[in-house]
Every structure is written in C-alpha cells, then in structure tokens.
Amino acid sequence: MKIQGKMFLWLSVFVLAVAILYGVWSKEPAGTTALFLAFGLCIMVGYYLAFTAKRVDAMAQDDTEADVADEAGEVGFFAPHSWQPLSLAIGGALAFLGVAVGWWLVYFSFPLLLIGLFGWVFEYYRGENQNQ
Incomplete structure (x- = not known):
C-alpha cells in the first residue's frame, strides 16, 4: 500500500x-x-x-523481490447464473427512460425493479440454490 x-x-x-x-x-x-x-x-x-x-x-x-503469486489467496464466492440482474437492468433502464419520456413510465419499471431486487436478495432461499 x-x-x-x-x-x-x-x-x-x-x-x-x-x-x-x-x-x-x-x-x-x-x-x-x-x-x-x-x-x-x-x-x-x-x-x-x-x-x-x-x-x-x-x-x-x-x-521488490516478491512474485505475483505471493499475494494470491482465496478469490471468493461467486453466485451461479441468475436472471435477476436482467430484470433489474430492464427496470432501471425504464426508470431512467421515464425521466426523458414521461414519469408514467416509472410505474411500469417499479414492478420490474422490485422483482429483480427481491429475487436477487432471496435467491439462495428457494429453488436449486436453496441451502439445506
């Protein structure tokens, strides 16, 4: 550092x-x-x-004498594939588009944002990724 x-x-x-x-x-x-x-x-x-x-x-x-591998360690946990970011991205894009087009578009983006957010948060509590 x-x-x-x-x-x-x-x-x-x-x-x-x-x-x-x-x-x-x-x-x-x-x-x-x-x-x-x-x-x-x-x-x-x-x-x-x-x-x-x-x-x-x-x-x-x-x-100065260190190798690149000297700082290597556990990389971390990566989640399996998920469709929730796509829902969040579409909902966010519609929300920002609502600023340019009209605020009525935000009402259509809000459910997509909620579905994506809740789906991503609770992804490990249901389905194939559920912890037993």
Whole structure:
C-alpha cells in the first residue's frame, strides 16, 4: 500500500501543476475548478493510503523481490447464473427512460425493479440454490 500512496501523492503534484498552468493559460473557470478538485481527490486518496500503510503489515506489493503469486489467496464466492440482474437492468433502464419520456413510465419499471431486487436478495432461499 505504500507504493499506491506515493503514486497518488505524486499524481496530486502533477495535477496541481496542470491545474495552475491550465488556469493561467485558459482563464476558463469550470476546467480549472475541476482540475483543482481532482488535485484534492488525489491528495485525499494518497494521504489515506499512506496513513493506512503505516498501520498494516507489509504486503507482497511492498517487496521488490516478491512474485505475483505471493499475494494470491482465496478469490471468493461467486453466485451461479441468475436472471435477476436482467430484470433489474430492464427496470432501471425504464426508470431512467421515464425521466426523458414521461414519469408514467416509472410505474411500469417499479414492478420490474422490485422483482429483480427481491429475487436477487432471496435467491439462495428457494429453488436449486436453496441451502439445506
């Protein structure tokens, strides 16, 4: 984590230089403000990573002699195939389309969103994936 903190802190120095240079040359407030905000975000992330790196043990990425496999471990649990994300995606697309077309479309998207959400949450309580 130490190297990521240093990378973000150096990136913040670069973004600050670009923000000052852009602000002086362009005199455009929106882009200059966005670059100064990006500088602030880089400082916050870099400080957090550098601060956290002092509290945790050295990881494989901090060792220059480490192999890629040194940090390998359990990847995690992945759910089997599910149709619930499709229902959520269609319901979400209809809801956002309702903003452009008309709010009446949200009433048709709401049941799809609920079916997808409840189906995904309770996926392991029924059917072939049910825990015994």
